[in-house]
Amino acid sequence: xxxxxxxxxxxxxxxxxSGLCSIPAEFVRAESERKDILDxxxxxxxxxxxxxxxxxxxxxxxxxxxxxxxxxxAATEWGVMLIVNHGVQEEIIERLQASGRGFFDLPVEAxxxxxxxxxxxxxxGYGSKLANNANGKLxxxxxxxxxxxxxxxxxxAIWPTEPADYIATTTSFAEELRTLATKMFSLxxxxxxxDENKLEAELGGKDDLxxxxxxxxxxxxxxxxxxxxxxxxxxVSSLSFILHNGVPGLQVFKNGFGWVTAPLVxxxxxxxxxxxxxxxxxxxxxxxxxxxxxxxxxxxxxxAVFCEPxxxxxxxxxxxxxxGEGEVARFEPRTFAEHLERKLFKxxxxxxxxxxxCED
Ligand SMILES: O=C(O)CCC(=O)C(=O)O
Ligand SMILES: [Fe+2]
Numbered sequence: 001x002x003x004x005x006x007x008x009x010x011x012x013x014x015x016x017x018s019g020l021c022s023i024p025a026e027f028v029r030a031e032s033e034r035k036d037i038l039d040x041x042x043x044x045x046x047x048x049x050x051x052x053x054x055x056x057x058x059x060x061x062x063x064x065x066x067x068x069x070x071x072x073x074a075a076t077e078w079g080v081m082l083i084v085n086h087g088v089q090e091e092i093i094e095r096l097q098a099s100g101r102g103f104f105d106l107p108v109e110a111x112x113x114x115x116x117x118x119x120x121x122x123x124x125g126y127g128s129k130l131a132n133n134a135n136g137k138l139x140x141x142x143x144x145x146x147x148x149x150x151x152x153x154x155x156x157a158i159w160p161t162e163p164a165d166y167i168a169t170t171t172s173f174a175e176e177l178r179t180l181a182t183k184m185f186s187l188x189x190x191x192x193x194x195d196e197n198k199l200e201a202e203l204g205g206k207d208d209l210x211x212x213x214x215x216x217x218x219x220x221x222x223x224x225x226x227x228x229x230x231x232x233x234x235x236v237s238s239l240s241f242i243l244h245n246g247v248p249g250l251q252v253f254k255n256g257f258g259w260v261t262a263p264l265v266x267x268x269x270x271x272x273x274x275x276x277x278x279x280x281x282x283x284x285x286x287x288x289x290x291x292x293x294x295x296x297x298x299x300x301x302x303x304a305v306f307c308e309p310x311x312x313x314x315x316x317x318x319x320x321x322x323x324g325e326g327e328v329a330r331f332e333p334r335t336f337a338e339h340l341e342r343k344l345f346k347x348x349x350x351x352x353x354x355x356x357x358c359e360d
Pocket of ligand 1: 214216230235242244249250290291292301302304
């Protein structure tokens with residue numbers, strides 16, 4: 001069981017349920033972002049352009065090469081895609097969502113038993129963003145964050161024991177997602193003319209690539225035009241897989257288009273390219289800038305699985321075979337831990353866009 005910490009900031013869920021009509025100043029975004037949020041909420045343009053890739057044909061030779069081309073194009077031009085016929089059983093996804101929802105349906109006091117303690121480095125558990133960034137802004141969300149794969153590295157003592165099936169369900173889901181991650185890394189490797197195991201091996205391979213699950217819980221917000229559920233960022237992971245409860249909110253940034261809202265496609269999973277994959281591919285695959293909007297009517301919940309390299313064991317550097325003649329390596333070598341440090345440092349210096357350490 002997790003330690004019982006006094007939460008450093010009030011849970012957003014409590015604020016949201018307190019009947020307030022205007023949100024506290026720490027949640028009000030800068031003027032520059034606000035116009036942009038309002039425009040996005042008003043025009044509601046949903047997702048034209050974000051590629052949708054059908055992985056259904058991946059086991060035939062011809063179908064596989066079609067998937068390679070489509071996945072490559074999406075990762076190169078957008079850094080994000082929706083995949084369908086991905087092989088993760090619908091029934092497991094339904095159970096995962098029911099158990100995550102069941103946890104967040106518990107009273108806040110029950111969830112506090114699982115509270116994390118970021119100040120002492122205990123980043124797994126139930127939490128809310130600390131105002132530790134230079135702009136002092138908070139995000140309109142609470143979350144549950146924990147390592148879910150490989151099983152022997154997971155700290156089951158901090159996993160929810162309510163709902164009763166949470167542990168079994170989340171474990172089965174993580175196993176299926178791990179298989180899907182290998183499938184995606186293989187297509188992405190082939191797309192760059194690499195051996196199909198190459199990218200995954202560079203990121204830690206079977207034993208050391210870690211899956212971290214973050215359940216993002218975005219309560220209803222009385223002033224969605226002023227707030228963000230998650231501020232603009234790129235994920236530090238190699239790939240991230242996102243599921244959600246059917247409420248729109250995720251937006252990706254595309255040069256020439258601006259902010260584009262991810263469409264709702266039944267039984268799809270959203271896949272982001274993150275920083276670690278961008279680094280080792282020397283920028284061939286693009287780490288996508290994205291953010292989350294909130295709304296007045298509906299609670300939004302998303303399940304983000306971050307595929308992370310081990311913190312110290314591998315050095316992330318552009319693969320020599322991807323640095324073409326006359327090109328330069330666009331990224332300096334670094335461990336994943338060093339990458340996290342750099343990103344936090346940069347964000348502090350820039351005074352915005354900072355993320356708590358546990359967040360990709
Ligand atoms: O809620 C979402 O759809 C995305 C969340 C996200 O970007 C993250 O947790 O890193
Ligand atoms: Fe993200």
